[in-house]
Amino acid sequence: LSSSLILRDGSPMESLEKQLLCPICLEMFSKPVVILPCQHNLCRKCANDIFQAANPYWQSRGSSIISGGRFRCPTCRHEVLLDRHGVYGLQRNLLVENIIDIYKQEFSSRPLKKGEHPMCKEHEDERINIYCVTCEVPTCSMCKVFGAHKDCEVAPLQSIFQGQKSELNNCISMLVAGNDRIQTIISQLEDSCRSTEENSEAAKQELCARFDAFAALLEEKKTELLGRITREQEDKTGFVQGLIHKYKEQLEKSSRLVETAIQAMEETGGAAFLMNAKQLIKTIVEASKGGRLEKIEQGYENMDAFTVSLEHLADAVRALDFEPDEEDEFYEEVEEDTGDTEPERVVAGRAIPLCTSISSITVEPPQTGDDGGLMKSHSLPSPSAAPQ
Numbered sequence: 001l002s003s004s005l006i007l008r009d010g011s012p013m014e015s016l017e018k019q020l021l022c023p024i025c026l027e028m029f030s031k032p033v034v035i036l037p038c039q040h041n042l043c044r045k046c047a048n049d050i051f052q053a054a055n056p057y058w059q060s061r062g063s064s065i066i067s068g069g070r071f072r073c074p075t076c077r078h079e080v081l082l083d084r085h086g087v088y089g090l091q092r093n094l095l096v097e098n099i100i101d102i103y104k105q106e107f108s109s110r111p112l113k114k115g116e117h118p119m120c121k122e123h124e125d126e127r128i129n130i131y132c133v134t135c136e137v138p139t140c141s142m143c144k145v146f147g148a149h150k151d152c153e154v155a156p157l158q159s160i161f162q163g164q165k166s167e168l169n170n171c172i173s174m175l176v177a178g179n180d181r182i183q184t185i186i187s188q189l190e191d192s193c194r195s196t197e198e199n200s201e202a203a204k205q206e207l208c209a210r211f212d213a214f215a216a217l218l219e220e221k222k223t224e225l226l227g228r229i230t231r232e233q234e235d236k237t238g239f240v241q242g243l244i245h246k247y248k249e250q251l252e253k254s255s256r257l258v259e260t261a262i263q264a265m266e267e268t269g270g271a272a273f274l275m276n277a278k279q280l281i282k283t284i285v286e287a288s289k290g291g292r293l294e295k296i297e298q299g300y301e302n303m304d305a306f307t308v309s310l311e312h313l314a315d316a317v318r319a320l321d322f323e324p325d326e327e328d329e330f331y332e333e334v335e336e337d338t339g340d341t342e343p344e345r346v347v348a349g350r351a352i353p354l355c356t357s358i359s360s361i362t363v364e365p366p367q368t369g370d371d372g373g374l375m376k377s378h379s380l381p382s383p384s385a386a387p388q
Helices: 010-019 045-052 094-109 141-145 156-264 271-290 312-320 326-338
Strands: 032-036 041-042 070-074 081-083 130-132 136-140 155-157
Touching: 010 032, 010 094, 010 326, 032 094, 032 312, 041 045, 045 070, 045 136, 045 156, 130 141, 156 271
Parallel strands: none
Antiparallel strands: 032 041, 070 081, 130 136, 130 155
16 A cells, blocks of 8 residues: 555554554654664664663673673563674664655645644634643743743743653653563562472482381281291191190090090900900000190280380371471570570471381290299380390
């Protein structure tokens, strides 16, 4: 489309003018116009202002020290990285500069409309062309001569306009620099958040590993103690089974002697009876004398000696906590020294090693008396004294 079609009515003209406004100075781009990597445009002077504000220690052109810098696009906040040439290394947007030239040429050829310049409310035919320094408002010449500002100090509108625009430009630069600092803080906080999550995950994994190792140690100790109980069970039951076998053999022999004696009692002949009776009586007497076997003491089957006290270990597990850092210990010492009556600062408790108490678990093996019976003992020796 040609420029005449663009400028046919006021609406396209206003739309074009908005597209040609610099986001920093809020005025139409002044040449040279530079294009950023994000495809947004800035006046080179405005770009240099925000670049200098964001990089106060950057070495200017012609300096012997070569350094680059960065700043953020005021439109999209995209970070722009510059080399040692600064904003002078950015490419000029010749297309935008040509459009500005066409726009200014067409705009200057049009007659000025009344509504295009602010008019005084008190004097409708007078343009606002001066600035009241006393009241800090723009006004017209008639207001200065005859109106409300006749006793006020005034100044040319253009001088105040340039001064306030420069002040606003500085404010924008400071705001942009402040936004960059805030963005830096946000990035640091995000990095801190990620580091906290990673460190927390590592701490959880380490804690799980320690508790798994502790559980494995408990399982190993349980297996060892169960094995000792099983061995004692096998020894006792083996001994009792041996006694049962001996008693059964004696019972069988005694039953055979009873049968032989009953048969002898049925003998009617005196001579025949007397020939075997004496030897049979002798055999029965000897069998009754020599048939006394071992017996077990009362309570032989009791396994109370194989008991384990885990209360001290349970107390140690309940007392497990994280180790306090140096800062927490410092706060506790300060509170103790100053006698502060306020509630004490809660800190992580002392960490208790997970394997310190397992070695104190002892099992008392069964002890036998002088007569071979089982003796009960309630004392628990040290692990080194326990039989292997």
